Amino acid sequence: MAAQCDNLSGYLQQSDQGSNSERSTDSPIPGSEEDLSGPHPLPDPEWTEERFRVDRKKLEVMLLAATEGRVNGGEDFFQKIMDDTQTQIAWPSKLKIGAKSKKDPHIKVCGKRENVREAKDRIMSVLDTKSNRVTLKMDVSHTEHSHVIGKGGNNIKRVMEETGCHIHFPDSNRNNQAEKSNQVSIAGQPGGVE
The missing domain is CATH 3.30.1370.10 (K Homology domain, type 1)
Structure with a gap:
């Protein structure tokens, strides 16, 4: 199932297993094709979304900090990037800490192309996967x-x-x-x- 950016909270609604990075310019946001209830505004050609993997252990540490009420937890980290870059970010906020799964989870960023690139760079500077493993x-x-x-x-x-x-x-x-x-x-x- 495809991941959806929730415009209100930025939480990942559902996740799926995919490639390391995917880019789509025909995002269901804004003006979803599935909504047939009337005329649709033309989607902004600058609007894009990108899905990419992040390091599971680093994200677990960040989410654990949030549950313990420490500053710089997952919510604070992603909210600051969303505010600074004017993007929407979806992440697996209910990731099971210490799960047996070794699969790196996905983050999804939606917004204007340049803002998405900046948000991804900032996220990856902290949560980059072990790509040279x-x-x-x-x-x-x-x-x-x-x-x-x-x-x-x-x-x-x-x-x-x-x-x-x-x-x-x-x-x-x-x-x-x-x-x-x-x-x-x-x-x-x-x-x-x-």
Whole structure:
């Protein structure tokens, strides 16, 4: 289902899974084609909307700050940008904090083309996704996995915290030695992965 900008609150009414960035000049705002109740004003050719992904963890931190009543929460952040750029911004205000989903949510900005570009730049300067994330796959003998992971996962947790990377070991519960995989994957920013 398509996301709709709510002109009153700027909240995302519904979200869908889409590409990283979409631009549309035939926005249902203003003068929706679905409204057949009379003559429509010609849409402003300068009017546009853009949908783009933002970093889930950064948005969660911002929304959590808002629920705790701290300044610079999600509502304040987006409202200031809307006021400064004269745009409407829709965001997933009810994003479940700490959800298992790793999918980055979408933000939608509606307004005049130049204002939308400025609003997007300001949002992305704070909530930019990990676009330069890399994954390194390397072979580590499955007999060494438990030593690298450490007791209770302490070694690997420490390494992941220090580097900001996610390290994945294949399933070690296989009974047949031939089925066990040696491939370990490390995902994160290039500096951390090295």
